Amino acid sequence: MNYQTWHIPTNYTDAGRLFGMLAIRNAVEAVVLAGPCVFLCLRFLPFSITTNIMIALVAGIPLGGFTLIGVRDDCLSRFLISWWRWRRGRGFITYRGSPEWDIKRRRGK
Numbered sequence: 001m002n003y004q005t006w007h008i009p010t011n012y013t014d015a016g017r018l019f020g021m022l023a024i025r026n027a028v029e030a031v032v033l034a035g036p037c038v039f040l041c042l043r044f045l046p047f048s049i050t051t052n053i054m055i056a057l058v059a060g061i062p063l064g065g066f067t068l069i070g071v072r073d074d075c076l077s078r079f080l081i082s083w084w085r086w087r088r089g090r091g092f093i094t095y096r097g098s099p100e101w102d103i104k105r106r107r108g109k
Contacts, residue, residue, distance in 0.1 A: 023070070026068050026070050030067040030068045031064075033067050034061075034063045034064035038059070041056035
């Protein structure tokens with residue numbers, strides 16, 4: 001038998017990522033969420049510039065970092081959408097027939 005050997009490059013998983021680590025969608029979400037948070041802290045807080053920068057960092061870095069990481073290897077927006085759909089529809093049970101009817105059907109009655 002003649003087998004072909006395929007060499008997989010070491011950077012094959014780098015496609016669609018920033019710096020080989022961050023998913024592009026996660027990075028965009030992090031900028032969209034953390035950017036306005038930092039801007040609002042810097043613009044509207046009535047403290048000195050040093051205090052405003054510290055507050056912006058304390059608020060923006062965890063928000064951006066959590067968004068970059070995502071939840072269960074998924075981006076934050078996709079997780080929140082699936083969670084909202086589950087939350088909205090978790091009280092509904094669809095009718096699939098009663099067990100007695102299914103047993104009678106299987107017996108041929």
